[in-house]
Amino acid sequence: MSGEERAAREKPWVFRTYSGHSSAEASNGLYxxxxxxGQTGLSVAFDLPTQTGYDSDHPLARGEVGxxxxxIGHVEDMEMLFRGIPLDRMNTSMTINATAAGLLALYVAxxxxxxxxxxxxxxxxxxxxxxxYLSRGTYVFPPEPSIxxxxxxxxxxxxxxxxxxxxNICSYHLQEAGATPVQEIAYALANAIAVLxxxxxxxxxxxxxxxxxxxxxxxxLNAGIRFVEETCKARAMTEMWDRLGLDRYGVAxxxxxxxxxxxxxxxxxxxxxxPENNVIRIVLEALGVxxxxxxxxxxxxxxxxxxxxxxxxxxDQQWSLRIQQVLAYETDLLEYGDLFDGSPVIAAKTRELxxxxxxxxxxxxxxxxxxxxxxxxxxKQRLVESHTRRLRAIESGAQLVIGxxxxxxxEPSPLVSAxxxxxxxxxxxxxxxxxxxxxxxxxKRNAADARAALAGLRDAATSGxxxxxxxxxxxxAGVTTGEWSDALRAVFGEYRAPTGVVAGAVRVADPAVExxxxxxxxxxxxxxxxxxxxxxxxxxxxxxxxxxxxxVRARDLxxxxxxxxxxxxxxxxxxxxxxEGVHVIGLSILSGSxxxxxxxxxxxxxxAGVKLPVIVGGIIPEDDAAQLRAAGVxxxxxxxxxxxxxxxxxxxxxxxxxxxx
Amino acid sequence: xxxxxxxxVAPALNLADDSRAEPxxxxxxxxxxxxxxxxxxxxxxxxxxxxxxxxxxxxLDALVRARRARGESVGIVAVDPSSRVSGGxxxxxxxxxxxxxxxxxxxxxxxxxxxxxxxxxxxxxxATTIMAAVFDVVIVETVGVGQxxxxxxxxxxxxxxxxxxxxxxxVQFLKAGVLELPDVIAVNKADxxxxxxxxxxxxxSALSLGEKTDAKWVPPIVLVxxxxxxxxxxxxxxxxxxxxxxAAPGALAAKRRRGRDAWLREGLARRYGSYGIAAxxxxxxxxxxxxxxxxxxxxxxxxxxxxxxxxxxxxxxx
Numbered sequence: 008m009s010g011e012e013r014a015a016r017e018k019p020w021v022f023r024t025y026s027g028h029s030s031a032e033a034s035n036g037l038y039x040x041x042x043x044x045g046q047t048g049l050s051v052a053f054d055l056p057t058q059t060g061y062d063s064d065h066p067l068a069r070g071e072v073g074x075x076x077x078x079i080g081h082v083e084d085m086e087m088l089f090r091g092i093p094l095d096r097m098n099t100s101m102t103i104n105a106t107a108a109g110l111l112a113l114y115v116a117x118x119x120x121x122x123x124x125x126x127x128x129x130x131x132x133x134x135x136x137x138x139x140y141l142s143r144g145t146y147v148f149p150p151e152p153s154i155x156x157x158x159x160x161x162x163x164x165x166x167x168x169x170x171x172x173x174x175n176i177c178s179y180h181l182q183e184a185g186a187t188p189v190q191e192i193a194y195a196l197a198n199a200i201a202v203l204x205x206x207x208x209x210x211x212x213x214x215x216x217x218x219x220x221x222x223x224x225x226x227x228l229n230a231g232i233r234f235v236e237e238t239c240k241a242r243a244m245t246e247m248w249d250r251l252g253l254d255r256y257g258v259a260x261x262x263x264x265x266x267x268x269x270x271x272x273x274x275x276x277x278x279x280x281x282p283e284n285n286v287i288r289i290v291l292e293a294l295g296v297x298x299x300x301x302x303x304x305x306x307x308x309x310x311x312x313x314x315x316x317x318x319x320x321x322x323d324q325q326w327s328l329r330i331q332q333v334l335a336y337e338t339d340l341l342e343y344g345d346l347f348d349g350s351p352v353i354a355a356k357t358r359e360l361x362x363x364x365x366x367x368x369x370x371x372x373x374x375x376x377x378x379x380x381x382x383x384x385x386x387k388q389r390l391v392e393s394h395t396r397r398l399r400a401i402e403s404g405a406q407l408v409i410g411x412x413x414x415x416x417x418e419p420s421p422l423v424s425a426x427x428x429x430x431x432x433x434x435x436x437x438x439x440x441x442x443x444x445x446x447x448x449x450x451k452r453n454a455a456d457a458r459a460a461l462a463g464l465r466d467a468a469t470s471g472x473x474x475x476x477x478x479x480x481x482x483x484a485g486v487t488t489g490e491w492s493d494a495l496r497a498v499f500g501e502y503r504a505p506t507g508v509v510a511g512a513v514r515v516a517d518p519a520v521e522x523x524x525x526x527x528x529x530x531x532x533x534x535x536x537x538x539x540x541x542x543x544x545x546x547x548x549x550x551x552x553x554x555x556x557x558x559v560r561a562r563d564l565x566x567x568x569x570x571x572x573x574x575x576x577x578x579x580x581x582x583x584x585x586x587e588g589v590h591v592i593g594l595s596i597l598s599g600s601x602x603x604x605x606x607x608x609x610x611x612x613x614x615a616g617v618k619l620p621v622i623v624g625g626i627i628p629e630d631d632a633a634q635l636r637a638a639g640v641x642x643x644x645x646x647x648x649x650x651x652x653x654x655x656x657x658x659x660x661x662x663x664x665x666x667x668x
Numbered sequence: 669x670x671x672x673x674x675x676x677v678a679p680a681l682n683l684a685d686d687s688r689a690e691p692x693x694x695x696x697x698x699x700x701x702x703x704x705x706x707x708x709x710x711x712x713x714x715x716x717x718x719x720x721x722x723x724x725x726x727x728l729d730a731l732v733r734a735r736r737a738r739g740e741s742v743g744i745v746a747v748d749p750s751s752r753v754s755g756g757x758x759x760x761x762x763x764x765x766x767x768x769x770x771x772x773x774x775x776x777x778x779x780x781x782x783x784x785x786x787x788x789x790x791x792x793x794x795a796t797t798i799m800a801a802v803f804d805v806v807i808v809e810t811v812g813v814g815q816x817x818x819x820x821x822x823x824x825x826x827x828x829x830x831x832x833x834x835x836x837x838x839v840q841f842l843k844a845g846v847l848e849l850p851d852v853i854a855v856n857k858a859d860x861x862x863x864x865x866x867x868x869x870x871x872x873s874a875l876s877l878g879e880k881t882d883a884k885w886v887p888p889i890v891l892v893x894x895x896x897x898x899x900x901x902x903x904x905x906x907x908x909x910x911x912x913x914x915a916a917p918g919a920l921a922a923k924r925r926r927g928r929d930a931w932l933r934e935g936l937a938r939r940y941g942s943y944g945i946a947a948x949x950x951x952x953x954x955x956x957x958x959x960x961x962x963x964x965x966x967x968x969x970x971x972x973x974x975x976x977x978x979x980x981x982x983x984x985x986x
Contacts, residue, residue, distance in 0.1 A: 383721060506763055524754060535686035537755070537780070562756035567780045572763035579769045583762060586775055588682040 016342055019047075019335035020297070021098060021306035024324045025271060027052035027077035029437040030444075031087035034077040037321065039091060046328055048098040050308055051088070052076030053110070055547035055598055058145040059574070060106045060492025063441040067576065070603030071547050073437035075318075076102075079110065080445045080487045081452075085117035095123040099130035100175070100269065100306065105147035107134040108156050109491040112478035115168075119483075129170035131225060131269070134160060137198040138177045140381045140504040141390060142184035144549015144573045147492060150378045152499035156474060158205045162212050163475035165220050172225040174202060175269065182229035183275045184552050185394025188240045188360055191229065193367035194377070194386055196247060199224060201377040203256060211473070221252050222263030228304070230272040232288055234295030236360075239353055241268070241295075241302035243360040269306035270296045279315040279647040281410030281417050286312045290330055297334065300345040307331055315646045316423070317430030317628045318599060384505035391555055398556060402650050403517075411649060430628055433599065445487065452485030460484035461494050468498040506555060506572050520564065523656045527565040530663050534590060538662055539567045541589040543580040545608065548598035549573045553624060557593060560651040561658070577607040585617050590662045591641075596625040601635065609639050620665045622658060624648075641665075669702065672802045674772060677743070681777055684794035696971055699794055702801045703965035707928070708921045710800035711743070712911055715820040716809045718830030723856040725764035727830055727892065728809050730900045732767040732774060735805055741773045743799030747792055747810045750780045757781070761809065775803060788819040793931060793966070796823055819934075821849040822927035825920065826910045828852045828903070831871060833864040851882075852906045853889045864891055885913055928966040929958045935970060940977050947980035 024041055027034040038049055053076040056068035062080050063072045072078050079085055089097070094117070103110045111132050115125045136153040139146040146153065157174055164171040178186070178195035186194065206212065206220055226244070230237050245266040252264035272292035277285045289309050296304045309327035311319030335341060347353040371380045380386045400406035407413045423429045460481040467477040474495075481491055531537040542558045544551060551573050558570040569587050571579070584592050592612075596604055605623055612619060623635055624644040632643040641661045648654050669676045684695045716731075718724050728744070735742050746761040759778035762768060768776040777799075782789045788810065799806045810820050821827045829850035853875075855868045868889050875887060888906045892899045914920040933954060937945055948954045954973075961969055 503763055503766060506760055528755070532687070535688040535691055536682070537782070558758060562751060562758045563754050565754045565756040567750075567757045567759060567778075569759045569762060569778055572760075576770070582770065583776075585678050587759075587778060588678055588685070 017300070019331075019341060020304050021048040021269075022046050022328060022331045022335075023048045023050040023100060023269075023306055023308045024328060025050045025052050025102065025308050025310075026324060027088075028054075028075075028318065028431070029073040029077070029434050030441060031077055031079065031084040033434075033437075035088050035090050035092075038088075040321065041324070041328070042092070044325055044328060045332055048100065048306060049092075050100045051102065053101070053103055054078045055145065055549075057110070057488055058103060058106060059547050059549075060109075060147050060488060060496070061547070062487050062489030063438065063445050065489055067547060067574070068438075069607075070438070070600035071598060072441050074433055074599045075548075078437075078441045079113065080441070080489070081448050081485055082113055082116045082120070082482050083448055084444075085110075085113040085482075086120050089117060089121070093123070094118045094121055095127040097130070098306075100133075101131065102133045104133055104136055104139050104143075104145055105153065106488060106492055107132040108160050108474055108478050109481070109488055111160065111164075111171075111173075112475065112482040112491075113488075115479050116482035125168050127170075128168050131172040131175050132160065133177065133227065134174040135177045135198065135227075137194075137201065137377050137381060138180045139549070140502075141194070141387055142180040142550075142552065144504075144551055145547075146502060146504060146549075148495065148499040149502040150381055152468075152495075153502075154201060154205050154378065156495075157202055158209060159473045159475055161202070161206050161220055161223070162209055162216075163473055165212075165216055165223060167475075172223055172267075175225050175227045176202070177227040179227045179229040179271055181390065182231060182273065183550075184390045185392075185397055186390055187393055188236055189363035189367055190386075190389060190393060192240060192244055192247065192360060192364035193371065195226060195244070196251065196364070196368050197371040197377040197380065197386075199226075199248075200251070200255070200372070204376070207256070217256060218258040218260060218263050221256055221258045222260075222265075225305070226266065226268035228268050228270050228296065230270050230292040230296045232273065232276050232292060234291050235353075236356065237292070237295035238299050238302065238347065239356040239360055241266075241304075242299060242347070242353070242357045243364065244268070245302045246357070247361060247364065266302070267305050269308070270304040271308040272296075272310060274310050274314055276408070277310060277312075277315045278408060278411045279645055280415065281420060282313055282316060283420055283422050284410050285310075285315075286326070286330075289327065290334075293330060293334060297340065299347050300343070301348065312422075313430055315626065317626060318433065320429075320431045381504065387505055391559065394552060394556060395559060398649070398651060402652065408649075411647070448485065449487070456484040457481075457486050457490070460486050461490060464491065464494050465498060468495055503572060506551070506558075506570060517652070519652050519656075523652060523659065524565045526656065526659050530659050530666075531565075533663065534666055537565070537567050538591075538659065539569065539587065539589040540658065541580070541584050541587060541592045542568060542570045542595070543575055543583070543592065544571075544573045544595050545575055545577050545580055545604045546596060546598060546600050547574055548596060548600070550597045551595075553597070554593075554595040556651060557595070557624070557655070561655050564652065564655050566655075566658075577604060577611050580608055581611040581615055581617065584612070584619055585615060589619065590665070591658055592619055592621045593658065594621065594623045594625075596623065596627075599626065601625055601627055602631060605635055605640060606638055618665075620661045622661060624654075669698075669798070669801055674741075674775060674802065677775055677798060677802055678777075680798045681795055684798060685791050695794070696967060699797055700965045700968035700971075703797050703967055706797060706800045707963070707965060708924060711803050711806045712826070713796060713800060713806045713808065713824040714907060715824035715827040716807060716830060717811070717820055717827065717850075718856075719832060720811055722830045722832040724809055724811075724830050725761045727854065727856060727903075728761070728807060729765045729767050730892075731807065731904070732765060734900055734904050736767060736771065736773055740804035741802075742775070743803035743806045744768065744774070744776045745792060745795045745799065745806065745808045746776065746778045747781055747788055747808070748778065749811060750782050755782075775799065788823065790935065792819075793823055797967075818849065819931075822930040824927075825914055825923060826851045826907050828854055828907065831855050831867060833857055833867040850887050851885065851910045852903070853887055854892050854903055855889060856892055885910065925962060928969075929955070932958065932966060932970055932973065936973060936977065939974070940981070944977045944981060947977045 054073050055071045057079050061068045063078050134157055160173045164173040176195050176199045178191040181191050181194055248266040249264045252258035258264050311323035311327050313319055313323055464477040464481050467474045527538050540561050542554050544554050558568045561568045620641040622642040623640050627645055635643055644654055683691055716724050732742050748757050748759050750757040757780035768774040779791055796806055827850050855864050871889055890903045890906050892903050
């Protein structure tokens with residue numbers, strides 16, 4: 008290849024890896040080594056306490072500190088996270104939502120300490136609350152004040168941090184929750200409309216700012232294994248976004264109507280069985296969002312091959328980065344114009360998606376928009392139904408997943424022969440260290456300054472003034488993430504989103520289902536009353552899709568199911584189990600904090616004198632599963648147990664065994 | 669239980685729900701004993717019913733908070749429909765009632781309606797009786813579809829119907845024969861303003877046309893918003909006014925007796941049909957039989973009347 012040809016190549020998208028764990032210091036080391044390996048942007052994973060507005064020493068944070076991301080409690084943590092990384096030259100994406108305004112304020116304050124002005128910063132705060140209600144679960148406040156916080160950030164950044172994407176509308180998590188491409192497009196656009204309408208209604212924003220605001224909205228898409236359809240999905244969204252900008256918001260400049268999006272490819276389809284196959288899936292999924300130049304992503308994050316097994320190690324993440332580099336630097340992909348323009352097949356599929364998505368979008372708008380469709384549970388119920396259909400198709404074999412429900416005969420994988428060492432083990436002392444660091448910081452800061460800054464935040468929240476300037480003052484004064492959130496909780500209140508599990512029973516003439524139903528009735532007769540199951544999600548993990556599917560299926564199999572939703576404490580679970588008179592407790596934990604939380608539940612059951620069998624589902628490495636069983640857990644399930652009817656059949660066995668014991 | 673011990677409630681509820689012969693006999697004995705205590709006394713019983721999505725759970729949460737703030741302990745029975753296909757049920761109201769979490773002063777038991785054709789199962793009456801012996805107030809929440817508002821009206825002292833504004837069908841629904849049931853009507857989501865007010869007016873005019881079982885009580889219509897807590901006090905005040913209304917001599921006893929009788933008639937008819945009821949003699953004989961036992965526990969009476977019918981049916985066959 009000659010030098011000129013090389014120069015003619017398109018500039019590649021930004022390469023990122025979603026990462027962060029244990030502590031700001033450990034994560035800083037990880038970021039620096041990732042950048043040295045050729046990563047071109049950062050994607051910060053925060054731990055669940057940070058995402059849900061609790062300090063590391065809050066009781067609800069127990070077991071969760073540093074698990075799924077980095078704990079950031081105050082400005083010194085943020086400063087440490089980016090030590091040696093010049094923020095005026097870095098493009099940082101932060102997966103932060105309910106507490107986004109507080110974390111952006113900490114980022115601004117940390118940049119100041121580096122001598123970098125806010126106006127020089129570039130990056131993204133995810134800041135999409137609607138999908139938190141629908142899928143991801145790290146919401147804190149009710150919808151109305153949540154949208155107001157988002158609108159405040161948009162109004163603030165449009166002039167103060169002009170290269171910032173204040174919100175990244177996520178269809179990613181909708182697909183993880185089971186959305187079809189049509190639902191993914193429609194609900195993401197409904198969400199964008201809710202935000203834009205709120206911004207347009209602001210009195211403090213000059214009218215000419217709206218087109219610029221429109222131009223700053225970006226999206227975060229999923230890319231599934233049906234990569235041709237996914238290409239068409241990105242093209243359909245590009246088309247619909249352009250039209251929405253022109254028709255609804257009068258954005259005249261076509262540049263400001265460009266559909267800009269980042270991608271994390273699908274994690275839902277990654278398997279625990281034959282995990283080496285996941286590398287092939289990840290490559291194909293990356294093609295879906297890079298092949299079409301006119302609908303190509305701006306930034307790409309690839310998961311690691313072993314995500315269904317546990318937390319990926321640096322080497323696993325490096326492998327995924329290399330996929331991006333080979334695709335962008337070795338292949339000829341970036342040398343051509345759009346490969347699909349003029350293809351009648353692509354055009355027809357895109358048209359079909361646009362038509363379907365427009366109809367679904369109109370339906371949501373007619374019921375009052377995305378916020379109304381969260382509160383009345385419409386979107387959530389549709390997602391739970393789609394997910395149920397998807398799981399049924401996999402169980403029945405109508406949808407093939409190689410290595411899981413087809414071609415399961417395989418050689419042992421050398422990649423996992425090392426057992427649990429094939430995943431990252433988070434340092435269990437991280438939580439204690441984080442608490443010590445936090446307390447030391449609280450002791451040395453100027454308490455009067457922090458109090459005054461918090462009072463300013465409360466005033467802004469109450470009066471309706473933009474919360475961003477007050478939040479930045481809080482960050483500078485050493486207010487912690489938990490204190491910032493508590494101040495807003497006091498003004499806005501807290502929220503519980505609908506679970507969507509009221510979705511109708513699916514009629515099935517499946518002999519396996521009939522067999523279990525008969526067993527449920529028989530065991531119920533033996534127990535004296537119908538088999539009653541408690542499905543609980545302890546801890547701060549909000550990924551409720553699995554728990555919801557178990558609850559719905561258990562109902563369809565004839566059980567009486569108490570489902571409490573997300574974020575319940577072990578104490579609440581024990582109280583519910585006893586008061587409700589259940590026969591079995593099922594716990595779902597995906598954040599890796601199963602060790603602490605499950606043992607806590609078992610201990611409290613013992614203390615309360617309640618003898619009930621406990622089963623656990625989640626991303627649980629085999630060594631941990633063995634420990635849980637040794638501690639008294641009746642059964643442990645992991646992603647490879649995709650056949651829910653079989654799993655619940657075993658729950659019936661467990662109930663029967665407990666009754667006979 | 670009689671010592672009002674919270675820890676005794678869950679085992680008692682499990683026992684009352686047990687269909688095996690031996691526990692059933694023990695449960696009957698326990699319930700008869702408890703009902704003798706609470707038939708005309710015990711905790712006030714408040715029912716909360718309305719269409720799905722009307723905001724019952726959120727309102728329940730607000731009411732529980734209000735009661736807890738006054739230092740009262742609260743027992744809650746929440747009834748959800750069972751699937752006709754599988755027999756299973758999703759009992760999801762705990763999600764919305766956060767005031768129950770971690771508070772020993774609140775006891776929450778979810779029940780499935782089971783095969784009672786949209787009505788309340790006997791387990792609901794049993795649970796209410798047990799809780800009425802232990803807590804300061806019992807709240808029964810049901811989805812207002814099919815039989816259940818009639819059943820819950822027979823079970824509680826004060827029935828609150830939660831209406832949703834804009835649902836033109838709310839009024840239609842009330843006109844369709846259940847208008848005489850509620851003692852208090854809460855129009856939820858008062859934050860919808862004009863719409864909620866219009867619904868309240870429609871309900872008011874519909875009510876003025878309807879007939880009431882209690883001629884001396886005009887059901888107040890209260891605009892509330894469970895979301896931001898608007899007028900929860902006014903709703904509480906309306907419930908308390910109805911309670912004071914029932915404090916007139918004999919009023920509460922008459923109401924509870926009516927409920928007991930309706931439950932017995934329905935249960936016996938469901939189990940033995942009109943043929944079985946005829947065992948008592950001519951039409952109205954069962955009513956006379958019930959009137960002759962004004963102070964008997966419903967559970968004890970149910971057992972005795974069932975035995976009488978079975979004896980009569982056996983005698984007829986021989």
